[in-house]
Amino acid sequence: MRPLMFVPFAVIALLLGAVFLPKLMANKADPDAVEALPSTFIGRPAPGLELAALGAEPELTREMLDGAGLKLVNFWASWCAPCRVEHPNLVALAQAGVPVYGINYKDDPEKAADFLAELGNPYAAIGADTQGRNGFGWGVYGVPETYLIDGEGKILLRVAGPVTARSFARDLGPALEAAGISVSLGE
Incomplete structure (x- = not known):
């Protein structure tokens, strides 16, 4: 009689698996599929910035984000593997004329400088968010995160x-295209 008491649990487990397993497998099939994380900042002014300088690089200020057309703000870190993956694309965007501003997030300044020396520096200006307060203010879930800012x-x-x-x-290219900026990134 005791084995029969586990039947309801087995049925529930099978039903839950049938509902959630296909969703989990769909995300595994597309490694670039990222659930849309909501941002309450879309359509609002970019939050303020209180950044430290990062070596001798031009220092990013909030005023740089106003005026002069579209620009990107990229939160990144040297310890972040996906940041290394996206970096050549940021370099390509900067070379195509899209201003890219960097916010180094919770990182060692020396390691951040080594990262840029190794991979190149796509940033028109950069600042260090050593404690993560700016990231918190922008609603950053984790690095990398990139924001498209208008004029x-x-x-x-x-x-x-x-x-x-x-x-x-899927995302950034169409937004740039809608603003009259034609940029393509290779596969």
Whole structure:
């Protein structure tokens, strides 16, 4: 008689598996699939910045995010593997004329400088968010995260996760295209 008491639990487990397993497997099939993480900042002015300098690099200020067309703000860290994956795409965007500003997030300044020396520096200006307070203020879930800012300093788009060729084609590319900026990233 005792084995029969486990039947209801087995039935519940099978039903839950049938409901949730396909969703879990769908995300495994597409490694670039990132659940849309909500951002309350879309359409609002970009939050303030209180950043430390990062070596001799030009220092990012909040005023740089106002005016002069579209620009990207990228939160990154040297310890972040997806940041290394997206970095060549940020370099390509900067070389195509899209201003990219960097916020080094909770990182060792020396390691951040080594990262840029090794991979190149796509950033027009950069600042260090050593305690993560700016990231918190921007609603950053984790690095990398990239924000598209318009000429009035408003956030148009948030890309949670690395800017890959596929995520660029899905999100950032169409937003830039709609603003008259034609950029493509190779697969």
